Amino acid sequence: MPPRMTTSVLKVVAALLADPAAERYGLQLMQATGLPSGTLYPILVRLERAGWVESRWEQTDPAAEGRPTRRYYRLTTDGAVEARREVAAMQQQMARVALPGTKAQPA
Amino acid sequence: MRAADHLARRLVDSAARRWPADLRDELAREWHGELDAMGPSWRGLAFAGSLAVSPAVEEADEEPVTWAQRGAGWARTLSVPAALTLLAAALFNAAHLAQGRFGAIAGALALVTAAAVMVTVSGRTTVRRVVLLGAAGYAFLLAGNQVAVMPFMGWIDIGPAVLVWTILTAATVRVSTSLRATGRTVLAAGAAVAGAVLALDLAAAAGSLHAAAVLGVNAASAPLWFPLALLPGGIADFGAYFADGTAAFGSLQQAGPAFHASDVLLGNASAMIGPLTLCSVAVVAGLLRRGSPHRPAAVPSQDAAGKVALGVVAGLGGLAVGEVLRRSGGAAELTLHRLVDNSAVFGFGFLAHPAGRVAVALLIGLLVAHLGAPARRTS
Numbered sequence: 146m147p148p149r150m151t152t153s154v155l156k157v158v159a160a161l162l163a164d165p166a167a168e169r170y171g172l173q174l175m176q177a178t179g180l181p182s183g184t185l186y187p188i189l190v191r192l193e194r195a196g197w198v199e200s201r202w203e204q205t206d207p208a209a210e211g212r213p214t215r216r217y218y219r220l221t222t223d224g225a226v227e228a229r230r231e232v233a234a235m236q237q238q239m240a241r242v243a244l245p246g247t248k249a250q251p252a
Numbered sequence: 253m254r255a256a257d258h259l260a261r262r263l264v265d266s267a268a269r270r271w272p273a274d275l276r277d278e279l280a281r282e283w284h285g286e287l288d289a290m291g292p293s294w295r296g297l298a299f300a301g302s303l304a305v306s307p308a309v310e311e312a313d314e315e316p317v318t319w320a321q322r323g324a325g326w327a328r329t330l331s332v333p334a335a336l337t338l339l340a341a342a343l344f345n346a347a348h349l350a351q352g353r354f355g356a357i358a359g360a361l362a363l364v365t366a367a368a369v370m371v372t373v374s375g376r377t378t379v380r381r382v383v384l385l386g387a388a389g390y391a392f393l394l395a396g397n398q399v400a401v402m403p404f405m406g407w408i409d410i411g412p413a414v415l416v417w418t419i420l421t422a423a424t425v426r427v428s429t430s431l432r433a434t435g436r437t438v439l440a441a442g443a444a445v446a447g448a449v450l451a452l453d454l455a456a457a458a459g460s461l462h463a464a465a466v467l468g469v470n471a472a473s474a475p476l477w478f479p480l481a482l483l484p485g486g487i488a489d490f491g492a493y494f495a496d497g498t499a500a501f502g503s504l505q506q507a508g509p510a511f512h513a514s515d516v517l518l519g520n521a522s523a524m525i526g527p528l529t530l531c532s533v534a535v536v537a538g539l540l541r542r543g544s545p546h547r548p549a550a551v552p553s554q555d556a557a558g559k560v561a562l563g564v565v566a567g568l569g570g571l572a573v574g575e576v577l578r579r580s581g582g583a584a585e586l587t588l589h590r591l592v593d594n595s596a597v598f599g600f601g602f603l604a605h606p607a608g609r610v611a612v613a614l615l616i617g618l619l620v621a622h623l624g625a626p627a628r629r630t631s
Binding site for chain 2: 172212
């Protein structure tokens with residue numbers, strides 16, 4: 146089932162699309178989107194259920210790193226395609242809404 | 253910061269428990285990891301607090317719940333305890349009116365009838381519902397005395413009474429539920445009744461200590477204040493005797509019949525503890541009913557237009573009842589007489605304002621409309 150697109154979901158998707166190959170952990174995504182944890186994590190779960198996002202735990206030794214292992218998220222190949230389509234559709238919608246109000250600049 | 257970190261971890265654990273079972277362990281691990289990365293800080297507390305107050309994600313096979321659906325659920329959750337409190341207060345007032353106009357026997361019969369009504373409308377009893385009932389009771393008693401006709405109905409009186417009632421009644425629900433879960437149903441029923449009575453007795457005492465101090469009544473008689481507050485005035489007199497009938501306690505400054513300090517104390521305690529007593533009846537009835545077979549909903553499900561119509565009719569009915577209650581309150585100068593014979597009608601001061609009457613009508617309309625809609629099961 147595709148995720149319901151809301152402003153918050155679009156923010157997360159856009160943040161991941163900025164570099165689709167990059168992996169990001171929760172705090173990074175909170176900083177990138179400005180969303181609180183209580184909004185971000187449900188979105189990540191829904192995106193993962195929809196197959197748009199995949200996650201993995203990093204394979205490091207917490208003692209050696211001096212920090213706990215992180216869970217990384219990134220877009221799947223299909224997810225990146227779907228996400229681009231949704232973002233483009235939203236941009237088109239916004240453009241249609243903005244156009245009637247925009248005044249033509251005199252040449 | 254250590255305390256903030258401890259609190260943040262408790263909040264994260266609590267939040268994780270609300271999430272679907274297949275997700276909660278991994279998410280708790282992830283969130284604890286993020287807290288470790290942030291270190292003890294207010295940022296970590298905000299991170300955990302946001303998770304704690306946000307709704308958990310739905311189960312994998314469920315549709316996401318929209319904010320409109322969530323709002324409707326909250327309205328239903330909040331309107332039931334608010335309406336139970338209003339009903340309890342209205343019924344207790346009716347019992348006092350019957351007592352004042354037709355005598356003690358009529359008052360007692362009306363009180364028994366009121367208790368029977370509360371048993372009938374009582375729903376599922378949970379700790380959360382008790383806490384919401386306490387909050388509704390506090391708001392009702394404080395707002396109800398906005399047009400002050402009772403001498404000791406400020407936050408310093410109502411606060412301790414409602415707090416004690418809420419804590420002890422919630423504990424009673426927890427204990428009774430645990431006993432029933434282990435198959436000790438008779439003990440569970442006994443604990444429910446005994447706990448409810450103890451909660452009311454201590455709540456009446458806690459809510460009247462300030463009055464006792466002002467009136468000069470010995471607090472040693474406190475355990476008797478609850479039963480005496482339910483009885484007609486004059487059965488037991490104690491404390492100072494005011495032969496000239498001049499009262500000047502708090503907002504009550506008037507002349508009337510000769511009275512004892514106990515008359516004022518008990519009449520005032522009755523105002524607080526009466527609605528809580530009927531709420532306790534509903535709570536205990538809900539606990540006792542847990543073992544019985546499931547009852548079908550009293551109101552059948554209806555279409556949207558039917559629900560709206562039902563809600564509007566109920567709201568108009570609420571306006572009419574509010575008007576009756578407002579008019580039956582009587583003038584403040586009658587209060588001393590009614591305190592002395594413990595038949596005062598009280599607690600609906602907010603009905604003096606049109607906004608208060610509209611709010612009550614809206615609440616009743618919403619509740620009745622909601623009753624037509626089946627509740628969404630989340631567990």
